[in-house]
């Protein structure tokens with residue numbers, strides 16, 4: 001059963017506070033025994049006669065391993081016990097039958113006799129009919145002259161599986177299958193190689209490819225052909241700057257794999273192909289290697305035949321002989337610091353002195369200089385906000401499975417509202433055509449990164465804004481690809497409500513459900529989003545069939561209600577993002593006449609104004625950092641989560657505990673004196689060095705700071721089986737490694753009371769549990785913040801800090 005199917009039955013409460021039903025908790029001992037007994041009987045019944053020799057112990061181990069899942073246990077036992085034709089290591093000429101049976105247990109003989117014996121024992125257990133002679137090296141090599149091992153005896157080296165390189169998070173499920181991105185990258189690389197191999201690279205092939213581009217991809221009217229509607233909403237184009245996508249560079253909290261991964265020109269390519277990895281006989285040592293191991297030039301080159309010798313092995317051996325001979329880099333730095341601290345007098349500090357110096361440095365770092373660098377007008381910001389009669393402001397996140405049409409839909413919306421002009425769209429269309437991706441022209445309004453455009457996939461959250469009569473909206477267009485879920489979480493954490501886009505195309509809706517449609521919906525719900533508009537998109541591809549719309553609406557609304565959305569907060573709209581139907585204007589397709597409901601923009605405008613936490617302490621999580629401006633060398637952008645601020649304010653950055661000052665403020669590229677919760681702002685900062693600011697850090701006031709924590713307790717909903725294990729903790733843009741150190745208890749969904757035994761070993765998907773998480777380094781977190789826990793590229797739980 002997929003985890004979505006399991007989670008489907010859960011009832012995610014309104015705020016995860018009001019639990020609502022469920023009686024299934026961790027197993028106590030008696031229950032466990034009973035389950036084991038029942039499971040053993042069921043597995044025995046299901047096992048085929050060929051697996052009759054499987055012992056009860058093996059059955060019970062399988063059941064234990066698969067958490068009493070009979071189906072999986074049977075599958076495992078059948079696979080493990082059905083004898084395969086023993087793989088015979090050929091000896092000499094083909095067709096000669098070897099003596100004794102080597103069975104296919106990998107390269108057991110290469111691990112030495114004891115491992116081989118174990119393998120033989122295991123083989124004997126699983127293949128009782130196979131008569132195994134004890135393995136003998138002497139016999140195996142008896143006809144093999146020294147150092148002339150025939151090729152069929154030589155070890156076959158299998159290329160290691162290199163870790164996939166996702167920008168963030170990744171989705172390593174341990175299976176080396178290709179993701180869509182990898183397939184795209186591989187196809188692109190293959191194409192480039194073919195082009196290089198071609199003696200006339202600019203000739204026939206590329207022209208033939210261009211000739212195939214379908215210029216009608218943007219629909220009958222084309223993107224430029226659609227006149228904006230005459231609706232009052234649409235005649236109010238946004239005066240805001242465009243585009244507002246500003247993210248530059250990678251999040252410093254993100255770390256890329258250090259393993260030998262070949263990164264393509266974009267830094268995105270997943271595993272290198274074997275030919276990309278220089279062999280020992282070919283590569284020149286890098287400057288780094290030269291520095292570490294001395295110049296390679298005097299060392300004779302390794303013979304390519306000598307495949308078993310490590311390059312620079314001799315040098316490594318000499319280093320390894322006494323790795324701790326000299327002082328460590330840390331010792332050197334500490335010694336230098338203590339020397340500097342004593343005015344160069346030299347003698348190293350005692351432990352006590354070191355501690356005192358560290359405490360003094362910590363106190364110094366915490367010292368807040370409240371002297372503002374920019375002149376403050378000392379405004380009463382809340383009174384100013386009250387006077388300003390500002391429009392409602394709302395952020396919505398656009399979510400859904402990869403390629404559902406999210407960016408195209410938002411591009412069309414912005415185009416039809418005149419936020420983007422026709423000339424820009426025409427330019428995008430021409431450029432997209434050149435890349436053979438004309439159907440992505442509208443998506444390019446949001447997807448501004450060159451990688452995103454080349455690959456046709458959204459990678460990071462893109463933002464843009466538009467206004468209606470009532471509300472000023474900020475779009476957060478999330479990536480659909482599962483490799484970029486951490487970016488989607490960052491977007492969802494700033495959203496007041498969500499637009500879930502579903503591809504109505506035959507087969508696409510179904511695969512989306514198994515993919516990110518449900519995962520995204522569950523994530524936004526567990527992050528506090530209560531309202532969701534579902535765009536059933538690409539209805540043009542199914543002839544605007546009402547049946548298809550009804551089928552999708554029924555299935556999705558059942559899931560959303562089970563996930564904790566109230567039915568009054570769920571709306572479905574049939575659309576075609578590509579052609580612009582039911583987005584800012586009602587569809588003119590005769591086949592779509594059955595729909596008389598609101599357009600997407602009308603529905604967006606029906607949103608209740610989002611509450612603003614104005615009177616709470618200032619909290620602002622850094623979403624992006626910009627460096628190097630002439631007037632403003634260090635700026636950040638973010639949505640203010642709570643509180644307010646004004647030019648001249650002194651702020652504290654956590655976790656670095658460094659102070660800084662608001663030099664200037666901007667909203668929608670316009671300078672302002674103050675800003676309040678719910679607004680997206682750019683802050684120009686002074687009095688701080690850039691190394692103390694990272695994406696995901698929190699700005700607060702020195703008088704009411706957020707604390708850095710190394711451990712927290714949270715009440716979470718399990719998406720997967722939860723056990724004490726290594727995880728990544730996500731809070732908006734912040735993500736940091738940690739560990740579930742304790743499952744305190746499973747909680748009743750109605751009352752929140754502890755049920756079952758304390759400290760269960762495992763929490764089943766769909767249950768709510770109190771857990772303790774320890775972080776590798778302290779980060780700013782506070783109740784009742786929402787966190788998402790991910791492990792191995794999967795979302796394992798989400799919930800509220802306590």
Ligand SMILES: Nc1nc2c(ncn2[C@@H]2O[C@H](COP(=O)(O)OP(=O)(O)OP(=O)(O)O)[C@@H](O)[C@H]2O)c(=O)[nH]1
Nearest residue numbers: 402403404405406407408439457458480576577578
């Ligand atoms: N026929 C048809 N095609 C559409 C429609 N909307 C989008 N597409 C096509 O679907 C493909 C994917 O569109 P995108 O907008 O990039 O999809 P996305 O959901 O933003 O993709 P990611 O952000 O990468 O997950 C493009 O080729 C679009 O032209 C639609 O309404 N009708």
